[in-house]
Amino acid sequence: MAELQQLVQHHAAGQLTDPLSAYRDLQDRGVQHPVLAFNLAQLEFAAGELERADHCLDQTLKMQSDLAVAWALRGTIKRRLGEIQAALECLQRALELDEHQFPAWLTLSVLFHDQGSYLEAIKASTRALDLQSDSAAAHANHSMILLALGQSSEAEHHARLSVQNDAELPEAFLNLGNALHAQERWDDAIQALQEAIRLRPLFAPALSSLGNALRAKDQLLEAEEMFRRSMEAEPSYFQAYSNLAITQRALGQLDQALDTALKALELAPDHADVHSNLGVICHERGEWGEAEAALRRSLELAPDHAESHFSLASILLQQGDYEQGWLEYEWRFTHNARHPIVREVSDRPRWLGPQQQSHVQQIVLLHEQGLGDSFQFIRFAPLLSAYAKSVVFTCPKPLMALFASSGLVDEVLPIDVDSEQLSRDAVWLPLMSLPAVLGLSESSFGEAIPYLPVDGERVKFWRKKLDSCCCLIALNWQGNPEHEKTTSRGRSIPLEAFAPLAMLPGVRFISLQKGYGSEQLATCSFKEQFVSCQDEIDAAWDFEDAAALMACSDLVISSDTSAAHLAGAVGARLWMPLKRVPEWRWGTGGSTSPWYPTATLFRQERDGDWSVPVQAMRQDLELEILAASERAS
Known part of the structure; x- marks a missing residue:
């Protein structure tokens, strides 16, 4: 025991040239003590030896099961290993033992973020900041979660606070880069991520995020290289595999994309994003059943996963399941939140449909997405005359004359219409939501052909x-x-x-x-x-x-x-x-x-x-x- 005490003292004083080897040597000689096992776990974790660190924590907790900090570290390691449920249980145990356990709140916020439970994540992150308001790591995490909530400016603010508190923290620059990426400031994002990698050359998340930024600039081969470097730096970092799979899909390498996505799934079987990406890849391969199963599994893990809902809509609609497909298609607005696909009438309410509003003064149909979408869906506009005294369609200027001459609506107005031109009692509806609101089936699609006029x-x-x-x-x-x-x-x-x-x-x-x-x-x-x-x-x-x-x-x-x-x-x-x-x-x-x-x-x-x-x-x-x-x- 005296030998352990001396080792701990020398370690604390910075007098060990190779503390990891020193602790390993003492353990190999049969010394068993929770302090030895826990300190060794920390060193193994710092060295990237996650399995060995987890084994040391197992030994620690067998000897001292009420050590909150050990449960917190084990939760962090379990998350990194992709064992999400085990990580959650460890972190909850740590907080049961000590509700002021800062590392547990910090990791819990990351875990909730990874699962798409962003409101729970922001609560945990706020608790961490309450405990340590000057923590660069806590500000970095808060930035990451705010970004997931679509608050990119606030995310950038907290990332910069993280940098101010610790300019040598790679995670600060990682989250700054991601926040800048979300604002489509690609070059600034790349610069921040490169700084994160300079500070930690084998920083797998930063390498992967740099790959994402390069992919956003359509530099797919350079992005692929970054993802592979991320995988080499940390073979268990499943996000790199998942991101590489999406990049391979963009390169048209669907067989390779599937193999990579399955590897990501092997590493993180309980991660919603991984199942979502797998579903998208299977869809592009024409594997409808596998795609639907992957997306539904994603939604079991994260019920509000917008991308999975939107992707599932495409599969259901493509297979002719319009009843469920139209409902899932409503998730397109959340999926495209960063780039709104419809210009809403800000001071008028959305129409709730005939069951709740059977007759209204005016329904304003809103163009969305591409010109072809309006050509396709404007056929349904006359059905609204049963529920409104007048039907107005707002659309881009190139479509106005053609639709005005069609007789399908009572009036056609510019897409940026001033609300003063509308009835005070007007309600609005995105054009492509019309089939869902009216519950339209395939039998009604081709009834009115042709429905646009030829001069x-x-x-x-x-x-x-x-x-x-x-x-x-x-x-x-x-x-x-x-x-x-x-x-x-x-x-x-x-x-x-x-x-x-x-x-x-x-x-x-x-x-x-x-x-x-x-x-x-x-x-x-x-x-x-x-x-x-x-x-x-x-x-x-x-x-x-x-x-x-x-x-x-x-x-x-x-x-x-x-x-x-x-x-x-x-x-x-x-x-x-x-x-x-x-x-x-x-x-x-x-x-x-x-x-x-x-x-x-x-x-x-x-x-x-x-x-x-x-x-x-x-x-x-x-x-x-x-x-x-x-x-x-």
């Missing part, structure tokens, strides 16, 4: 301009690249992929492509087969002109963009080449769509390979041209 005068104008040919095809091939970094990735098709269609006799093309992707026309191998008035078409940006040109064409071929929705809404004949696992509205298989009866869907068999759908279109088109030729003769 007859514009049709006459363009028919005079267009070349006479056997088969006139209107093409749209490219979506907005900014929308193709997540589930829309891979929806666009290179213009050159349509070359097999150009080889058929009598085929001419119209390009409906505007902006992104239109530059491909200048270099495609069949550019001479576009109509002679293409320059005039390129200069016509109104959707009314696009609708008229579709009406002038024998066929519209469009990737999954607003042009496809417009074609379906005006009743034009539409062929859609779709990626192997498309967006939810196009279902899981088949060549028809309940949304657009005039559409035929041509699906990829392999990710990124357009040859099969294009060849199928070529064969069908060739048969039609041959049949038309025989009829003419």
